[in-house]
Amino acid sequence: MSANALPHVVIVGGGFAGLWATRALARDRVRITLIDRRNHHLFQPLLYQVATAGLSAPDIAAPLRHILRGQRNVEVRLGEVTAIDADARTVALAGDDGADDSRIGYDYLLLASGATHAYFGNDAWAEHAPGLKSLDDALGIRRRVLMAFERAEAADDPAERAAWLDFAVVGGGPTGVELAGTLAEIARHTLKDEFRHIDPARARVRLIEAGPRVLASFPPELSDNARLKLEKLGVEVVTGHAVETIDGDGYVLAGERVPARTVLWAAGVAASPLGALLDVPRDRAGRVRVEADLGVPGRPEVLVAGDLASIEQDGRPVPGVAPAAKQMGAHAARAIRARLAGRPAPPFRYRDMGNLATIGRMAAVVDLHGFKLKGLLAWWFWLWVHVLFLIGFRNRLLVLINWAWAYWSYQRHARIILDDHDDESGDAAAP
Amino acid sequence: MSANALPHVVIVGGGFAGLWATRALARDRVRITLIDRRNHHLFQPLLYQVATAGLSAPDIAAPLRHILRGQRNVEVRLGEVTAIDADARTVALAGDDGADDSRIGYDYLLLASGATHAYFGNDAWAEHAPGLKSLDDALGIRRRVLMAFERAEAADDPAERAAWLDFAVVGGGPTGVELAGTLAEIARHTLKDEFRHIDPARARVRLIEAGPRVLASFPPELSDNARLKLEKLGVEVVTGHAVETIDGDGYVLAGERVPARTVLWAAGVAASPLGALLDVPRDRAGRVRVEADLGVPGRPEVLVAGDLASIEQDGRPVPGVAPAAKQMGAHAARAIRARLAGRPAPPFRYRDMGNLATIGRMAAVVDLHGFKLKGLLAWWFWLWVHVLFLIGFRNRLLVLINWAWAYWSYQRHARIILDDHDDESGDAAAP
Numbered sequence: 001m002s003a004n005a006l007p008h009v010v011i012v013g014g015g016f017a018g019l020w021a022t023r024a025l026a027r028d029r030v031r032i033t034l035i036d037r038r039n040h041h042l043f044q045p046l047l048y049q050v051a052t053a054g055l056s057a058p059d060i061a062a063p064l065r066h067i068l069r070g071q072r073n074v075e076v077r078l079g080e081v082t083a084i085d086a087d088a089r090t091v092a093l094a095g096d097d098g099a100d101d102s103r104i105g106y107d108y109l110l111l112a113s114g115a116t117h118a119y120f121g122n123d124a125w126a127e128h129a130p131g132l133k134s135l136d137d138a139l140g141i142r143r144r145v146l147m148a149f150e151r152a153e154a155a156d157d158p159a160e161r162a163a164w165l166d167f168a169v170v171g172g173g174p175t176g177v178e179l180a181g182t183l184a185e186i187a188r189h190t191l192k193d194e195f196r197h198i199d200p201a202r203a204r205v206r207l208i209e210a211g212p213r214v215l216a217s218f219p220p221e222l223s224d225n226a227r228l229k230l231e232k233l234g235v236e237v238v239t240g241h242a243v244e245t246i247d248g249d250g251y252v253l254a255g256e257r258v259p260a261r262t263v264l265w266a267a268g269v270a271a272s273p274l275g276a277l278l279d280v281p282r283d284r285a286g287r288v289r290v291e292a293d294l295g296v297p298g299r300p301e302v303l304v305a306g307d308l309a310s311i312e313q314d315g316r317p318v319p320g321v322a323p324a325a326k327q328m329g330a331h332a333a334r335a336i337r338a339r340l341a342g343r344p345a346p347p348f349r350y351r352d353m354g355n356l357a358t359i360g361r362m363a364a365v366v367d368l369h370g371f372k373l374k375g376l377l378a379w380w381f382w383l384w385v386h387v388l389f390l391i392g393f394r395n396r397l398l399v400l401i402n403w404a405w406a407y408w409s410y411q412r413h414a415r416i417i418l419d420d421h422d423d424e425s426g427d428a429a430a431p
Numbered sequence: 432m433s434a435n436a437l438p439h440v441v442i443v444g445g446g447f448a449g450l451w452a453t454r455a456l457a458r459d460r461v462r463i464t465l466i467d468r469r470n471h472h473l474f475q476p477l478l479y480q481v482a483t484a485g486l487s488a489p490d491i492a493a494p495l496r497h498i499l500r501g502q503r504n505v506e507v508r509l510g511e512v513t514a515i516d517a518d519a520r521t522v523a524l525a526g527d528d529g530a531d532d533s534r535i536g537y538d539y540l541l542l543a544s545g546a547t548h549a550y551f552g553n554d555a556w557a558e559h560a561p562g563l564k565s566l567d568d569a570l571g572i573r574r575r576v577l578m579a580f581e582r583a584e585a586a587d588d589p590a591e592r593a594a595w596l597d598f599a600v601v602g603g604g605p606t607g608v609e610l611a612g613t614l615a616e617i618a619r620h621t622l623k624d625e626f627r628h629i630d631p632a633r634a635r636v637r638l639i640e641a642g643p644r645v646l647a648s649f650p651p652e653l654s655d656n657a658r659l660k661l662e663k664l665g666v667e668v669v670t671g672h673a674v675e676t677i678d679g680d681g682y683v684l685a686g687e688r689v690p691a692r693t694v695l696w697a698a699g700v701a702a703s704p705l706g707a708l709l710d711v712p713r714d715r716a717g718r719v720r721v722e723a724d725l726g727v728p729g730r731p732e733v734l735v736a737g738d739l740a741s742i743e744q745d746g747r748p749v750p751g752v753a754p755a756a757k758q759m760g761a762h763a764a765r766a767i768r769a770r771l772a773g774r775p776a777p778p779f780r781y782r783d784m785g786n787l788a789t790i791g792r793m794a795a796v797v798d799l800h801g802f803k804l805k806g807l808l809a810w811w812f813w814l815w816v817h818v819l820f821l822i823g824f825r826n827r828l829l830v831l832i833n834w835a836w837a838y839w840s841y842q843r844h845a846r847i848i849l850d851d852h853d854d855e856s857g858d859a860a861a862p
Contacts, residue, residue: 056487065625194496396763414489417470
């Protein structure tokens with residue numbers, strides 16, 4: 001095939017960065033191999049809705065093959081990259097059965113494998129306080145939360161019952177705020193009248209943030225508003241204290257042991273381990289320190305984009321948010337195009353579109369370059385932006401209908417407990 | 432609580448029979464405990480749509496607690512019944528962690544735990560040819576089918592590739608026909624343009640029926656029509672031959688070994704093992720032979736309904752279909768009411784509402800007491816009946832919209848591969 005003579009671009013990761021790069025190269029004379037461990041692109045900003053049973057997994061995910069079916073210069077490979085030989089310009093790929101390792105050569109390599117949870121050296125906490133990065137994580141959290149109420153209902157011992165009704169979310173960033181707000185809503189409203197031995201509304205939902213305020217990336221005024229809104233929803237917000245330990249019985253905070261059977265982790269993010277396969281400088285979180293055009297120092301044919309890339313702009317790190325990942329993906333495509341043409345690539349510039357976070361029913365905070373919104377108006381803005389960006393998913397309308405119904409009725413349609421597969425979720429090999 | 436003085440009705444199983452019985456007793460002066468291993472009622476007639484990625488799991492399931500939240504005389508317990516002491520009138524219940532066994536006393540016991548797969552003594556086939564009874568089964572089958580195309584795409588060896596593109600469905604009843612028709616549609620239409628090394632449309636989908644015709648419970652004329660429609664969809668229909676063996680490499684049929692990596696089982700149904708916990712006569716499939724009013728011989732306080740009950744009417748067995756289960760559930764409630772009043776219960780009469788099966792895109796067969804429909808009209812009738820009976824699920828409209836979209840676009844929105852949890856699905860303990 002003559003296509004084999006074209007430069008080969010290997011893109012690892014079908015998230016926002018990898019997918020946007022792939023699409024941006026649609027009309028270039030290259031052949032692209034897009035590698036992902038999972039068969040789907042995930043709209044991560046709504047993942048907390050799957051974890052809290054408001055949306056089904058397929059509502060926020062679409063098969064990569066389907067999204068890219070019309071782009072003839074791309075081939076999608078399901079598998080996990082296990083090694084990179086930067087001198088030979090090959091990546092090693094393990095199939096999902098582990099057995100059939102194969103090597104794929106590249107002319108250009110874009111690493112966009114994102115981020116995973118970080119427990120700051122306390123990896124033993126992972127088992128007791130799951131984080132939220134994949135659909136399998138979300139289904140595991142959904143199961144834990146729903147089962148906690150079931151176990152509280154079945155418990156005879158008052159102390160055990162109380163422990164099952166004690167929920168903690170560690171980390172007061174947008175994900176932590178969203179999870180805590182929604183948990184409180186589930187306890188106060190969704191489960192009303194469904195139990196006979198417990199009152200779910202008496203569940204304690206705690207949001208624990210080590211820093212001085214929640215939503216630290218927002219102006220203090222919006223942090224204060226978010227805290228107020230959370231407290232109104234019934235969330236107990238604790239700031240200025242870090243969790244000291246987490247185990248199967250609960251956690252320790254400010255020297256006090258709290259028996260809580262459900263602890264969720266939204267505190268730390270570490271770069272995907274793929275960055276470590278390259279012999280290049282990385283930051284504390286394991287992200288690859290890229291050059292101004294997203295190239296890797298000394299290896300211009302290797303680029304990094306999205307949450308795996310560490311880059312500063314005007315003295316501040318570019319944040320690990322979806323718009324930044326999309327912009328980096330598109331820029332990496334431009335940089336590869338420039339290299340193919342023998343031109344220097346322009347430096348990456350992050351265009352900050354603003355910052356949004358939702359808190360719960362009809363409340364959100366929005367910061368658009370100093371223009372601040374909060375409350376209902378901010379929530380409508382948040383909803384509009386999120387539905388708008390569910391692009392490429394045919395089910396935007398369905399997601400809207402689901403939400404309309406959920407908000408009107410306080411119900412959450414995806415409250416289905418599937419079999420436990422916690423052990424296999426997270427960083428398992430190909431899905 | 433004075434409620435404890437009321438007669439205690441324990442109902443095991445929240446399927447059609449158990450749920451209909453529970454609802455029928457809403458205004459009776461009894462207290463009811465409804466026990467299920469899963470937290471949801473499942474609309475089983477559409478389970479094949481979840482297996483083939485047309486619907487999400489929550490589209491066809493609703494939490495039992497939610498359905499029954501307004502019925503104050505019922506308590507829902509999540510757990511698995513592990514023993515029945517009919518003399519002491521207690522059931523033993525294992526919680527989902529296995530540890531906290533508890534005993535629940537009853538005045539009346541209704542067993543409605545349904546059916547499971549039967550491999551006719553070939554239990555080793557179960558691993559290679561999964562059946563379809565629960566949502567976890569459906570998600571496991573979805574994963575197998577989608578992964579088969581992925582593995583075919585990744586395979587270098589032509590024989591291996593062909594084996595991954597060879598699908599067999601064993602059993603030509605309604606479930607087998609639905610699965611085979613939908614698999615053919617996925618291969619021919621849904622996956623169009625998505626692969627680069629294989630042509631999914633060249634996949635072989637075989638439907639294997641040991642008897643002389645598919646849909647044996649329908650008039651021969653409709654069986655012929657179903658076969659024709661299946662063949663038009665691209666399904667190879669084999670009748671009059673039973674599969675001789677099934678293993679990890681394929682199956683043997685009429686002495687010939689067929690390398691096929693995906694074999695689905697829709698051939699045999701056995702009663703839930705709960706029937707064996709009672710010391711009463713059972714039929715070959717393990718179903719409890721009940722008396723005319725659905726009571727167990729010699730134990731009038733124990734009743735059986737749904738797929739677990741074996742009863743004949745006019746010399747023919749009452750079929751294991753949803754309408755029969757609902758009718759039996761409602762009748763069991765009447766029988767319990769009669770016993771409470773010291774009256775004899777009337778005999779159960781099955782009202783046959785007709786027989787429907789769908790074949791694939793816009794084709795179905797309908798038999799209403801000799802009034803036969805086929806083709807598009809039958810399909811519309813089938814759709815109308817199924818959407819109508821999704822009662823108690825708020826998402827009837829959403830399911831319709833999903834279908835409308837799927838039929839219009841040939842797309843299936845739930846093509847998301849989640850982590851493998853085959854090993855834990857099926858007959859595991861509480862979900």
